[in-house]
Amino acid sequence: NAGVTQTPKFQVLKTGQSMTLQCAQDMNHNSMYWYRQDPGMGLRLIYYSASEGTTDKGEVPNGYNVSRLNKREFSLRLESAAPSQTSVYFCASSGGSGNWDVLKKAFFGQGTRLTVV
Amino acid sequence: RKEVEQDPGPFNVPEGATVAFNCTYSNSASQSFFWYRQDCRKEPKLLMSVYSSGNEDGRFTAQLNRASQYISLLIRDSKLSDSATYLCVVNRPGAGSYQLTFGKGTKLSVIP
Numbered sequence: 463n464a465g466v467t468q469t470p471k472f473q474v475l476k477t478g479q480s481m482t483l484q485c486a487q488d489m490n491h492n493s494m495y496w497y498r499q500d501p502g503m504g505l506r507l508i509y510y511s512a513s514e515g516t517t518d519k520g521e522v523p524n525g526y527n528v529s530r531l532n533k534r535e536f537s538l539r540l541e542s543a544a545p546s547q548t549s550v551y552f553c554a555s556s557g558g559s560g561n562w563d564v565l566k567k568a569f570f571g572q573g574t575r576l577t578v579v
Numbered sequence: 580r581k582e583v584e585q586d587p588g589p590f591n592v593p594e595g596a597t598v599a600f601n602c603t604y605s606n607s608a609s610q611s612f613f614w615y616r617q618d619c620r621k622e623p624k625l626l627m628s629v630y631s632s633g634n635e636d637g638r639f640t641a642q643l644n645r646a647s648q649y650i651s652l653l654i655r656d657s658k659l660s661d662s663a664t665y666l667c668v669v670n671r672p673g674a675g676s677y678q679l680t681f682g683k684g685t686k687l688s689v690i691p
Contacts (some may be wrong), residue, residue, distance in 0.1 A: 505623070506681075510678065520678070
């Protein structure tokens, strides 16, 4: 049981380049999330998907797009990378079957360390 | 007021000490509460849920005060391995889903 898998783990981009961060979960969770974490800023929600076929903006969506490809996969795309997008990106999922407590816990991928130069 | 606020620390405590972390949240519609632990350069991992009646897991005790919108985490008999950043997390209804909102975290260093 892999949990939440993110690829790539590390990436260096030049300003203006595009890339897609991939995320997949095998826990049959309904909800998936993308966060970024910067020093002193904590985890900030970029986008989330409550269920397959739906996506919503979080706290810091500008410069990003997402696709909920199916129940398992939720990708994050940077169309034109900027140095301000240098960060650690975490994908998470939650909301599988079970009791209330189980339903709301989130599980994280190992993160993608992105540097934009 | 930020949705979830924590004292950033750092808390530097000797082994064996008791340390308490506090957290406040602003959205009264919040329904679920958690403490996560994050080690340096690693992903956050669930430490424990927080229930209204208070709950304990070994050396860790979590408490919730809904009236004051306040959450706490108490660590007794601190170990070197407890050194990490502790994140207060609140889960509230969002647009058709439940959104997790994280505090910025409190850094704990347990010193030999």
